[in-house]
Amino acid sequence: MSREEGAVVRVAIADDEPLVRAGIKLVLSASPDIEVVAEAGDGRAAVEVVGKHSVDVLLLDIRMPGMDGLTALGEVARVAPSTRVVFLTTFGEGEYITRALDGGAAGFLLKDSAPEELGRAVRVVAAGESYLSPSVTTWVMKRARSAAPVSAASAHNRLASLTERETDVLRLLAQGLSNADISSRLHASEATVKMYVSRVLTKLNCTNRVQAAIMAHEAGLR
Structure with a gap:
């Protein structure tokens, strides 16, 4: 269906x-x-x-x-x-x-x-x-963090590879926003946001949004 x-x-x-x-x-x-x-x-x-x-x-x-x-x-x-x-x-x-x-x-x-x-x-x-x-x-984030801890230094290094727009997307993703919510905040289409999220996960070597959010929090991204 x-x-x-x-x-x-x-x-x-x-x-x-x-x-x-x-x-x-x-x-x-x-x-x-x-x-x-x-x-x-x-x-x-x-x-x-x-x-x-x-x-x-x-x-x-x-x-x-x-x-x-x-x-x-x-x-x-x-x-x-x-x-x-x-x-x-x-x-x-x-x-x-x-x-x-x-x-x-x-x-x-x-x-x-x-x-x-x-x-x-x-x-x-x-x-x-x-x-x-x-x-x-x-x-979930606490469980994931304890299972696979990430140092602040490592998180900072990984985030350094992101463009300004990708960083904006990651910041909102880390706040728990959906693609639709991010789309509204950034005045971009959902398809564009989905593309950015995929890029962020790839660059950070994360398999899901929770891992990326943990990375953002460890790096102090607000």
Whole structure:
């Protein structure tokens, strides 16, 4: 399943609390570019939903009766590999974050996030990027930093290879901004920003945005 640019994002919600599902649906339905097409009360039902409907983004809780969200994640990847999964949960423990991201989740959002952040996360993930709550991003960066520490001197040396524009892109990337947000800040097209991000990752010898953000922070880039 591929999405055309500008198409409405089709969302499914999986949460065992009906009031929570209703609240999420109410928030998302206020955006004309997002449509909630299905709901599920547990992980097994979530897998069935994405198998029956054309779903761009599945918002998935972690703790649910029967099949939990983390188990459902693997089943969703098998049944509907093009559906991107965002965990929306109250549980931000490191173990859950690790299992979710290692399992292929495209996003991890806490339920205490602002309503506008939910819509932004859905759009970012539907566009093919990843989205993490700020607190989750901080945890991921700490884990990555401890696993592969980078000295300030080494970070400075690597950043020296960047052009002024690439440095601007890296600075915004390190703040957790998506390509769309960077595009708006720099008054450039998303395609141009995507090209710059790719160049930055290549020059810094980073495999993902988190590694590049760590490099920026270690170098003191603000």
